[in-house]
Structure formats: structure tokens, C-alpha cells
Amino acid sequence: MITAKKNHQPEVLEAVVIRFVGDSGDGMQLTGTQFSDTSAMFGNDIATFPNYPSEIRAPQGSLYGVSGFQVHIGSVEVSTPGDNVDLLVAMNPAGLKTNLHAVKPGHTIIVDTDAFTKKNLEKAQYESNPLEDGSLENYRVIEVAMTSLTKEALKDVEGLDNKSITRSKNMFALGMVYWMYDRSTEHTINFFNKKFKSKPQIIEANTKVLNAGFYFAETLELIPNSYTISPAKMKAGTYRIIMGNTATAWGFLAAAEKSGLELFLGSYPITPATDILHELVKHKHFGVKAFQAEDEIAGITSAIGASFAGDLAITTTSGPGLALKGEALGLAMMLELPLVVVNVQRGGPSTGLPTKTEQSDLLQALYGRNGESPVIVIAASTPSNCFNFAYEAAKLTLEHMTPVILLTDGYIANGSAPWKIKSVSEMPEIKNNIVKEASENWHPYDRDEDTLARNWAIPGTEGLEHRVGGLEKDRVTGNVSYVPDNHEYMTKIRAEKIKRVQNYIPDLETEFADSGDLLVIGWGGTYGSLHSAVKQLNEEGYKNIGFAHFNYINPLPKNTSEVLGKFKKIIVCELNNGQFAKVLRMNLEGFNVLQFNKVQGLPFGNNELIQKFKQLVD
Amino acid sequence: METTVEKKYTFKDFASDQEVRWCPGCDDYVILRSMQKALPEMGVKKEDVVFISGIGCSSRFPYYMNTYGMHSIHGRAPGIASGVKLANPDLSVWIITGDGDSMAIGGNHFIHVLRRNIDLNIILFNNEIYGLTKGQFSPTSLVGQKTKSSPYGNTQPPFSPGELAIGAQARFFARIGGNTPKDMTKIFIEAEKFKGTSLIEVLQNCVIFNDGCFTQFTDKKVKADKQLYVEHGKPMIFGQNNDKGLVLNGLKLEVVTIGENGITEDDILVHDAKEQDPTLHQMLVRLEYPLVTGIIRSFDDVTLEERENALTAEVKANSKFSKTDDLFFSGETYEVK
Numbered sequence: 044m045i046t047a048k049k050n051h052q053p054e055v056l057e058a059v060v061i062r063f064v065g066d067s068g069d070g071m072q073l074t075g076t077q078f079s080d081t082s083a084m085f086g087n088d089i090a091t092f093p094n095y096p097s098e099i100r101a102p103q104g105s106l107y108g109v110s111g112f113q114v115h116i117g118s119v120e121v122s123t124p125g126d127n128v129d130l131l132v133a134m135n136p137a138g139l140k141t142n143l144h145a146v147k148p149g150h151t152i153i154v155d156t157d158a159f160t161k162k163n164l165e166k167a168q169y170e171s172n173p174l175e176d177g178s179l180e181n182y183r184v185i186e187v188a189m190t191s192l193t194k195e196a197l198k199d200v201e202g203l204d205n206k207s208i209t210r211s212k213n214m215f216a217l218g219m220v221y222w223m224y225d226r227s228t229e230h231t232i233n234f235f236n237k238k239f240k241s242k243p244q245i246i247e248a249n250t251k252v253l254n255a256g257f258y259f260a261e262t263l264e265l266i267p268n269s270y271t272i273s274p275a276k277m278k279a280g281t282y283r284i285i286m287g288n289t290a291t292a293w294g295f296l297a298a299a300e301k302s303g304l305e306l307f308l309g310s311y312p313i314t315p316a317t318d319i320l321h322e323l324v325k326h327k328h329f330g331v332k333a334f335q336a337e338d339e340i341a342g343i344t345s346a347i348g349a350s351f352a353g354d355l356a357i358t359t360t361s362g363p364g365l366a367l368k369g370e371a372l373g374l375a376m377m378l379e380l381p382l383v384v385v386n387v388q389r390g391g392p393s394t395g396l397p398t399k400t401e402q403s404d405l406l407q408a409l410y411g412r413n414g415e416s417p418v419i420v421i422a423a424s425t426p427s428n429c430f431n432f433a434y435e436a437a438k439l440t441l442e443h444m445t446p447v448i449l450l451t452d453g454y455i456a457n458g459s460a461p462w463k464i465k466s467v468s469e470m471p472e473i474k475n476n477i478v479k480e481a482s483e484n485w486h487p488y489d490r491d492e493d494t495l496a497r498n499w500a501i502p503g504t505e506g507l508e509h510r511v512g513g514l515e516k517d518r519v520t521g522n523v524s525y526v527p528d529n530h531e532y533m534t535k536i537r538a539e540k541i542k543r544v545q546n547y548i549p550d551l552e553t554e555f556a557d558s559g560d561l562l563v564i565g566w567g568g569t570y571g572s573l574h575s576a577v578k579q580l581n582e583e584g585y586k587n588i589g590f591a592h593f594n595y596i597n598p599l600p601k602n603t604s605e606v607l608g609k610f611k612k613i614i615v616c617e618l619n620n621g622q623f624a625k626v627l628r629m630n631l632e633g634f635n636v637l638q639f640n641k642v643q644g645l646p647f648g649n650n651e652l653i654q655k656f657k658q659l660v661d
Numbered sequence: 662m663e664t665t666v667e668k669k670y671t672f673k674d675f676a677s678d679q680e681v682r683w684c685p686g687c688d689d690y691v692i693l694r695s696m697q698k699a700l701p702e703m704g705v706k707k708e709d710v711v712f713i714s715g716i717g718c719s720s721r722f723p724y725y726m727n728t729y730g731m732h733s734i735h736g737r738a739p740g741i742a743s744g745v746k747l748a749n750p751d752l753s754v755w756i757i758t759g760d761g762d763s764m765a766i767g768g769n770h771f772i773h774v775l776r777r778n779i780d781l782n783i784i785l786f787n788n789e790i791y792g793l794t795k796g797q798f799s800p801t802s803l804v805g806q807k808t809k810s811s812p813y814g815n816t817q818p819p820f821s822p823g824e825l826a827i828g829a830q831a832r833f834f835a836r837i838g839g840n841t842p843k844d845m846t847k848i849f850i851e852a853e854k855f856k857g858t859s860l861i862e863v864l865q866n867c868v869i870f871n872d873g874c875f876t877q878f879t880d881k882k883v884k885a886d887k888q889l890y891v892e893h894g895k896p897m898i899f900g901q902n903n904d905k906g907l908v909l910n911g912l913k914l915e916v917v918t919i920g921e922n923g924i925t926e927d928d929i930l931v932h933d934a935k936e937q938d939p940t941l942h943q944m945l946v947r948l949e950y951p952l953v954t955g956i957i958r959s960f961d962d963v964t965l966e967e968r969e970n971a972l973t974a975e976v977k978a979n980s981k982f983s984k985t986d987d988l989f990f991s992g993e994t995y996e997v998k
Contacts, residue, residue: 084995230993274997283994296985307748309740326988327973328980332747337773341740344733344770348713348744351731352752356744374734463997464989502729502745502752505708510677510724512732522679523724 053225053271058117060125061220064142065134067101067110070213075112077217081230083284083461086274087116090571091459092124092646095398104166106137118273122425122571124458126648130223132216134158136167151183153219155212157190185266187259189215196255202244211252218256225271228253280463287426287456288315291385291449292322294433296329297465299355302441302473307354308333309345311364314397315453316387319359339367343384347371350380353477353501355437357383362391362404366411372446373412376537378511379488379497381440385433388452390644399644400454402567403619408448409597409626415534417541419443420597422450424570427462429455432594434470441475443544444496452568454646475499481506488521495540544598551600555581556589558609560660565616566593566623569647573616576652587660596626604631612659614639616647670701677727683718688839688865689786693725695842699849705753713742714757715767718793719786722757736767739774746779750966753853756783761791764800764820772829778857779965785822785860788867789874796870808870822862823946827939827958833859834942835956838879839866844890844955851956857964878952889951893934893959896926899951906930914944916951934959
């Protein structure tokens with residue numbers, strides 16, 4: 044373990060963006076995670092973004108097989124993984140080629156020269172070696188024979204095959220970056236000791252290579268300087284680094300405990316939602332029932348069954364899966380049973396871009412069912428607040444007896460950030476509508492006067508035997524009814540029930556300005572990008588730009604019109620073709636809603652936002 | 662649920678206040694009444710009984726039972742019923758389905774629910790036709806059958822529900838004519854007793870769109886000669902004079918006559934429903950003459966709940982987490998001051 048440096052005074056930076064890229068088997072996700080965790084524990088604010096191909100092991104050295112992990116660390120608030128990078132670590136030519144555009148001119152690139160072979164250059168479609176042809180002259184390139192140095196470092200470790208040796212070269216790179224950014228190797232060495240408990244030679248090898256990289260950087264004259272990023276000012280408390288999907292899973296665990304109900308997950312594997320299944324299936328000790336079904340439909344229908352039987356039931360999916368669940372979701376809405384559907388959005392339509400992010404399932408979530416079938420739709424906006432919104436989704440569904448769709452996306456689901464750990468005791472109460480005894484004249488569709496939630500009579504309860512179904516029901520008895528007026532009445536009451544949720548959700552808030560020339564509007568996973576762009580403009584003196592971010596989509600917060608009315612221009616920024624803009628136009632009258640859209644499978648970049656907003660106010 | 666029931670129910674306790682709306686003469690009435698008669702004999706509490714149906718004529722069934730019930734969506738009852746049972750294993754859960762519901766639109770769920778062996782009961786109303794949509798061929802309609810969607814004759818070969826089910830690992834399969842309420846009641850009771858997924862195929866006559874489709878086996882006049890009602894541990898004998906029986910001839914079942922060619926009752930195969938190897942059960946299912954009814958297969962196996970419960974107990978015993986706080990604050994956390 045190395046904690047202190049000799050003879051060296053690092054330069055202090057406010058924030059830095061680092062991207063590690065290599066083959067999908069090169070361990071770039073691990074390298075990036077280690078660097079970000081170490082930085083978080085040092086006290087930095089962080090945001091990360093993994094970017095990997097959908098092929099598990101794409102052909103080695105190919106352009107489409109490049110896997111990347113970007114981390115943004117700061118002594119100031121960090122709300123996105125950053126656009127352009129200060130340091131690119133490229134383990135092969137393909138990684139360099141596909142990521143060079145993101146490196147700020149004049150900034151640093153570290154390459155493993157051993158990987159720049161003729162064969163790899165060809166695979167990366169380089170006509171000449173970029174390390175030799177002068178095409179990188181605008182960057183500070185640090186050429187390191189990482190593979191050879193790794194081999195050299197491990198020549199005395201016994202019992203290692205060639206593959207294991209070559210594989211640990213990512214730790215050489217990590218060691219170098221630790222030195223450059225004044226980080227201790229302690230966390231990573233602890234990680235080795237835990238992870239490879241039963242394989243002491245692997246611990247030894249990784250530790251040796253990590254240290255070798257660290258010392259190599261220290262002695263290398265090519266690295267003129269090292270930097271440090273001071274701890275950020277964050278609220279006091281206990282933190283951990285959490286990924287959005289884990290936070291979502293944990294939000295449901297907390298809600299189940301708080302509500303006193305057992306958690307049931309019916310799910311079918313789909314990228315990028317599967318990690319929620321992976322997480323929840325571990326927690327049998329909390330009584331979690333995680334059921335991997337034969338398809339998306341059985342995922343949701345098993346959850347509907349569990350809900351009918353009294354569990355807190357959820358199903359998790361991504362876009363195409365939501366399409367398959369549509370009919371069953373309509374049933375849950377008609378039955379007026381609690382159910383949370385998590386849609387971790389990805390690039391669509393159809394199979395689209397499974398590993399890339401997008402916000403294009405909004406209209407599907409709102410309208411993707413037959414008949415008049417409104418449900419509550421909410422969206423999480425950061426990796427760590429996936430916890431809050433999963434909890435909120437559970438609370439809303441139990442209290443209002445209607446399905447809730449929780450939208451997240453690949454960007455926040457796979458991204459990670461510090462999370463100030465919430466104890467269940469700090470979370471708001473969750474009521475439910477369970478009825479335990481038959482009162483006189485009891486009916487399954489008796490409603491709460493305020494919320495219009497129907498009561499929840501659970502099989503096993505004596506005297507409350509009843510039948511529900513997808514057919515229209517009589518407003519009083521709940522029996523099948525084809526009476527025309529009754530159908531209209533029930534249609535309206537189901538809509539009104541959703542509308543009344545407005546009384547139970549927070550008002551829309553604005554940041555940076557309550558009124559002015561431009562209101563930047565976003566929803567869901569774009570919070571970080573939009574927030575940091577508006578913040579930057581505010582710091583540059585644009586006090587006339589406000590920012591409002593929506594987590595509640597259906598119903599919209601009560602004061603939405605009021606907030607929007609205080610600005611001359613309104614622009615809705617979203618990673619789709621303008622779906623939320625349509626929703627606002629449909630729901631609110633008298634606003635000229637401008638749009639800024641991006642549909643590239645990527646998050647917004649800071650520069651494109653800044654440019655657009657300036658254009659609108661200058 | 663298998664606790665002693667203090668209340669004594671009669672079939673009336675299980676009839677809901679809803680008017681039954683199947684066509685007059687439909688076998689569905691027989692199934693409904695047989696179930697209402699079977700339930701008081703099962704020793705289950707009324708509030709612990711749940712009927713889940715899909716879509717089709719059969720799937721109106723839950724509305725007529727004074728128990729918990731759900732009339733769900735087309736083909737999806739197995740998923741819903743699985744969720745009900747996994748959420749509360751104390752319930753007696755029944756899936757009500759038809760040949761279109763379970764073998765066409767719900768085919769995937771049908772095979773997987775059987776594979777998993779959750780303690781559920783499935784009643785498959787097989788009338789070899791789509792009734793509710795007014796007469797199209799179904800996955801069990803015969804080749805050549807003329808229907809609204811096959812006016813010149815059906816060209817799609819049918820599934821045999823039992824064959825499909827046993828191929829999908831069904832541990833319990835029974836087949837019964839829609840006009841035999843007493844046997845049906847008995848089989849429903851046996852299905853409830855069986856731990857695991859039980860499938861009962863009822864040969865249900867549709868009086869409107871496929872009338873008489875099973876008459877050649879089920880008509881009272883021919884039934885004894887055309888049907889073999891099997892019972893575990895008993896020789897497979899049938900016929901008006903109880904003189905016909907099944908023997909194995911090579912890899913085929915053969916009908917023989919007791920008293921002819923030196924055949925005695927001892928030569929007749931004894932039915933072993935509890936055998937794990939489904940080979941003979943499949944042969945019985947496929948047999949065209951006689952048509953085999955009764956409980957053809959009843960192999961005791963571990964249920965999904967038993968596996969899940971054992972795992973959960975083991976995980977709980979070895980876990981350091983009892984509250985979510987234990988998890989949230991575990992592992993790599995750090996303090997910001």
C-alpha cells in the first residue's frame with residue numbers, strides 16, 4: 044500500500060474527467076470503478092458512466108469491441124460524468140481511435156505501446172501508427188509499454204499463466220493514474236484481498252502490478268506533474284457509492300420493510316434492467332421473492348398475482364419488455380391493484396440500442412395500453428435518487444391502488460454516485476388500503492373518499508371473497524357490468540384517481556431563477572447534464588435562466604403552469620424526439636414550448652446545452 | 662391450508678350470486694357443479710380458495726364461484742396463479758383455462774408452469790374449438806375439421822394436451838369426459854391433494870360450435886366399450902363385459918380380450934400412475950382406442966415452493982442481514998464530516 048509521496052507537491056484541481064478504454068475483456072469497468080470508489084472515499088464528489096458494447100466478448104481489438112468507463116471527480120459538486128476528458132487511458136489502438144475525439148486538446152493520453160502492433164492497428168483501421176505519424180501532436184501522449192512492464196513485474200510470481208499476467212495490465216494503468224491524481228492504492232489492495240481471498244497468488248500479482256504502475260509513474264520523466272482534487276463539501280453523514288439499478292432495488296427493499304409487506308419481483312432478463320433482478324434475488328433473508336419468469340408477460344402477470352395475494356409486487360424491464368407487458372398492465376389498472384413497473388429505458392425503437400441510453404419510452408409509459416388506462420408515471424433523475432423514487436413508487440402504488448411506472452434509464456441505472464445512506468427510519472410512512480374484516484355491505488370497489496383508492500381484500504381473509512377481472516365492473520358491487528353510464532363513470536373515476544395524486548406529490552421547484560428569460564425543463568435521467576449546464580451559465584452571469592426538472596410526469600405537479608408562466612421562453616430538453624414537450628403541450632395551454640432533442644444513445648453534452656441556451660437568451 | 666376446517670360447507674356455499682351465462686346444455690355447467698361439490702370434500706377453507714382464469718367461455722368460471730377469483734387476460738392465468746401461490750403458499754389455487762387459452766396464446770406459460778411444479782391445479786376445458794369468438798379452429802381441432810376459420814377443413818395438426826403436458830414435465834395429468842360429474846368430482850379432490858401442478862383435461866362438449874365432438878367416446882351407450890378409466894394399482898380393463906384390457910406388445914399398447922387366445926386378467930397391465938418414467942403414460946395419452954380417462958399420471962416430486970423455502974431458510978440462517986439498515990450500512994461506506 045502506498046499512501047504518501049516523496050518530494051512531490053501535486054497541483055490542486057477543482058475537477059477532472061478520466062476515461063479508461065480498452066477491449067471488452069481488458070477490465071476497464073473494474074479499473075474505472077476502483078478509481079471512482081477510491082476518489083469517493085477520499086471525499087470527492089463523483090459521477091461515473093460506463094460505456095460498453097452489447098457483445099459480451101467482441102472480437103479482440105475491434106472498434107466495436109471497445110469498452111469504456113468514464114469518471115468525473117471533483118472538490119465541487121459533480122452532477123454528470125463529464126463530456127470531454129482530461130485524461131484518456133487507451134489500452135489499444137481501437138480504444139484510442141474511438142475515444143480521441145473526447146480528449147480536450149492539449150490534455151493527456153496514456154497508451155499501452157505494446158498493444159500498438161500492426162495487427163491491432165489494422166483492426167482499428169489505422170493506416171499508419173498514430174503514435175508515429177504526428178496525428179497526436181495536439182495532445183500530451185505518454186507512451187508506456189504496459190504489457191511488457193506488467194510481465195516484468197510478475198516474473199518472480201509463481202503459478203501464473205500468461206493470460207493472468209497479461210490480464211493484470213489494467214492494474215498497471217490504474218497504478219499510474221493513482222500516482223498522477225495523488226490517490227492511495229489502499230482501497231484497491233483491500234479489494235484484491237477480499238475478492239481473491241482463496242487465490243493468494245492473484246492478490247500478490249495484482250498488488251505488484253498496481254504498485255509497479257504507481258512507481259513507474261513517479262519515476263517517469265514523461266509525467267511532469269501530479270494533481271490532486273480536494274474533498275468536496277458534502278453533507279455530513281455516512282456515504283457509499285451506489286449504482287442506479289442497485290439504488291432502485293434497495294428503494295423497494297426499504298419500502299417493503301416500511302410497509303410491512305413482503306416484496307415480490309416478477310422479471311425477465313433484459314438489458315439494462317437485469318441488475319435489479321440480480322440485486323433483489325440476493326435478498327432472500329429479507330423475505331424477497333424474486334421470480335425469474337419465462338417471459339416479460341409472465342414477469343408482470345406473476346407480479347399481478349402476488350399483488351392480488353397481498354405482496355408489494357414489482358416487475359422490472361426495459362422498453363421492448365414494457366411493450367410486451369402492456370396488456371397486463373392494463374389489467375392491473377382495471378383491477379386497481381398495487382404494482383410497480385420499472386422501465387430502465389434504452390435506445391429504441393424495437394431492439395434499438397440496448398446498451399445505450401434514451402428517454403423515448405415516455406409516451407409508451409403514458410399511453411401504451413388499450414382503452415382509457417391512465418397510470419401514475421414518475422421518473423428518477425440521478426443514480427442515487429433511484430432509491431427515493433423506487434420508494435416513492437411503492438408508496439404511491441400502495442396508497443393509491445393503481446399501477447405506477449417508474450422510469451429510469453441506462454445512463455443513471457449504470458452510472459454511480461455517492462449516496463448518503465438513508466435508514467428506513469428516516470423514510471416517510473407508507474399506508475395501505477388492506478381491509479381485514481367484512482363490514483356490512485362491503486364491496487371490493489369501495490373507495491377512499493380522498494384518494495379514491497379502492498380497498499384491498501386479500502385472499503385468505505374470511506368473508507371478503509370476491510371476484511375481479513378485466514371486464515368492466517359495476518361501480519358499487521364490482522360485478523361485471525355492461526351498463527353504458529356505469530362504464531363512463533368508472534372510466535372517469537379511474538382517471539380522477541390518478542389526477543388526485545397531485546394532492547400527494549411535491550410542487551415543481553425551480554433552481555437558479557424563479558422567473559426570467561428562459562426556463563430549461565428536463566425530466567428523468569438528464570438532471571445532471573441540464574443542472575450543470577444551467578449552473579455554469581448562472582456562474583457566468585446568466586441570472587435570467589431558470590431550471591425546472593420533473594420527477595412526476597403523470598400527474599404533473601399542480602403548480603406546473605404557474606412555474607412555467609414566469610418565464611418568457613421555455614425549452615424542454617430530452618433524449619428523444621420531443622415526447623415530454625408533447626405532454627406539456629397537451630396538458631397546459633398558452634405556452635410556446637421549445638424543444639432541444641438528442642437521439643444518439645448518449646447523454647447531453649455540456650457544450651451543446653450551453654450553446655443552445657445562450658442562443659435563446661442572447 | 663390443509664389444517665382442519667371447522668366449518669362444514671355444502672356445494673351452495675361455493676356458488677356466487679351471479680347468474681350463470683353459459684349456453685344451455687354446455688358441459689361447463691357440469692364442471693362448475695362438480696367443483697362446487699368437490700370443494701366441501703377437500704377440507705379447505707372457502708377464503709383460502711382462489712380461481713384464476715384467462716379468456717374464453719371457460720374463463721367466466723371464477724365469477725360463479727363464491728371464493729376469491731380473477732378473470733384475467735388471454736392465456737396468462739398461469740403467471741398470475743403462480744404469483745398468487747408464491748406470495749401465499751397456504752392458498753388453494755386453481756387455473757381455469759381452455760384449449761385456445763392454454764395451448765395457443767398461453768402456450769408458453771402452460772409449458773413453463775408445468776415444468777416448475779408449483780402446487781397449483783389446472784382445469785383445461787378442451788372443446789376443440791374457439792367458442793367465445795364464435796367457432797374458429799383451435800390448437801386441438803382435428804385436421805379436416807370445418808370451422809368458421811377453416812371452411813374447407815382445418816389443415817393444422819392438433820396438439821394432444823396430455824402429450825404436450827407430459828412432455829413439459831407434468832407430474833399429474835388426468836383426463837375426464839365432460840358428462841361424468843361423479844368421476845370429475847373425485848379427480849378434482851385428488852388434484853387438490855396432489856402436491857405439485859395438477860392438470861385435468863375435461864373433454865367438454867360445445868353444444869353450439871362443435872357439438873358431439875367427443876360423442877364417439879363419451880356417449881353413455883358406447884362409453885364402456887370406448888373408454889378405459891384407469892386407476893392407480895388396478896389392471897387396465899374396460900368394456901361392457903369388463904373383458905377388454907391393455908397389454909404391451911413390443912413398444913405398442915395392444916387391446917386384448919380376456920378369455921381369448923389364452924389371455925387372463927393376470928396378463929393385463931396394471932396402471933402405475935406414480936411411475937416417474939412417463940413412457941407408458943404418454944402411450945396411454947396417445948391411445949386412440951380405447952380413449953384413456955382417469956388419473957393417467959401422478960408422480961410425486963419436489964415442488965418449486967419446497968425448493969424455494971429450503972433455500973430461503975438456508976439463506977436466512979446464514980445471513981448477517983435482518984433489517985435493510987444492516988445491508989445499507991454494510992461493506993464499503995465512508996464518513997463525510
